[in-house]
Amino acid sequence: MRAIQIVELSGPEALQLADIDEPEGEGVVIDVRAAGVSFPEVLQSRGLYQLKPDLPFVPGSEVAGLVRADAHGFRAGERVAAFCMLGGFAETVVAPAHFTFRMPDALDFAQGAGLILNYHTAYFSLVDRGRLEAGETVLVHGAAGGVGTASIQVAKGLGARVLAVVSSDAKEAVAREAGADEVLRADGAWKDAAKALGGVDLVLDPVGGDRFTDSLRTLNPDGRLVVVGFTGGSIPEVKVNRLLLNNTSVVGAGWGAYITRRPEMIARTAQALDALIASGHVRPLVGARFPLEQATAALQLIDGRGATGKVVLEP
Numbered sequence: 001m002r003a004i005q006i007v008e009l010s011g012p013e014a015l016q017l018a019d020i021d022e023p024e025g026e027g028v029v030i031d032v033r034a035a036g037v038s039f040p041e042v043l044q045s046r047g048l049y050q051l052k053p054d055l056p057f058v059p060g061s062e063v064a065g066l067v068r069a070d071a072h073g074f075r076a077g078e079r080v081a082a083f084c085m086l087g088g089f090a091e092t093v094v095a096p097a098h099f100t101f102r103m104p105d106a107l108d109f110a111q112g113a114g115l116i117l118n119y120h121t122a123y124f125s126l127v128d129r130g131r132l133e134a135g136e137t138v139l140v141h142g143a144a145g146g147v148g149t150a151s152i153q154v155a156k157g158l159g160a161r162v163l164a165v166v167s168s169d170a171k172e173a174v175a176r177e178a179g180a181d182e183v184l185r186a187d188g189a190w191k192d193a194a195k196a197l198g199g200v201d202l203v204l205d206p207v208g209g210d211r212f213t214d215s216l217r218t219l220n221p222d223g224r225l226v227v228v229g230f231t232g233g234s235i236p237e238v239k240v241n242r243l244l245l246n247n248t249s250v251v252g253a254g255w256g257a258y259i260t261r262r263p264e265m266i267a268r269t270a271q272a273l274d275a276l277i278a279s280g281h282v283r284p285l286v287g288a289r290f291p292l293e294q295a296t297a298a299l300q301l302i303d304g305r306g307a308t309g310k311v312v313l314e315p
Contacts, residue, residue, distance in 0.1 A: 060088020
């Protein structure tokens with residue numbers, strides 16, 4: 001089968017198309033129709049991600065496609081989305097049964113490939129870590145990206161008002177399509193604008209960098225800042241005396257590490273997201289689509305922070 005391999009740790013340019021044997025192992029065999037591309041693959045291409053397989057390896061953590069043969073309660077030909085951890089940038093993958101989900105008819109394959117990593121992360125960050133309640137105001141950084149658009153949709157579906165922070169007109173359009181109530185510019189006075197709109201109860205930050213301190217300043221009393229990642233590159237620090245002034249909190253949201261210890265949460269989150277899909281609130285926004293052989297270009301788009309919505313490969 002055709003697959004993309006990382007052959008050295010020199011960045012997105014290290015990806016190569018290869019002809020390799022089909023994978024074997026216990027799980028659900030899926031013929032891939034779309035594979036999600038995310039920031040962790042960019043980090044893996046440089047050896048900077050916590051998961052460090054031996055070279056060469058096939059990256060790709062999430063896919064959507066068709067079940068090849070009856071297994072683990074799934075029937076051949078069923079449309080599924082799956083989190084496979086590795087191996088997704090290929091024509092065929094074997095995914096764990098507990099991380100394979102039947103796709104609702106409302107979603108196509110590209111949307112299914114953008115469902116698990118981003119939306120499970122968003123739900124975990126907002127609900128399990130951020131303690132979001134209906135009627136609260138959420139500010140989302142990186143709001144036009146995969147996690148950002150997922151967070152907007154999940155927050156809206158749970159009854160929150162959402163302020164989105166973006167860096168361009170094109171990204172503003174994406175954030176509004178995702179359902180943001182207000183859109184603020186990252187290169188402007190977004191902090192002052194957020195405070196003028198009544199402040200925020202929860203900040204979701206997958207960016208990090210120099211926005212962190214200003215995010216704390218937007219929080220209302222008992223507000224929470226949820227740290228999701230550092231796509232901006234630098235890891236910020238907090239002076240804890242700032243947390244005392246308004247009884248605010250800084251909370252980490254490491255979804256992957258959490259579900260390793262509490263796998264029972266996977267099915268619970270999937271059930272909650274199914275309800276949000278059924279209600280029409282969750283519809284993954286698909287951005288750029290690339291054929292399998294252009295995986296390097298897909299990673300470069302994300303690496304250059306030019307991606308909006310979910311970037312997918314379509315074998």
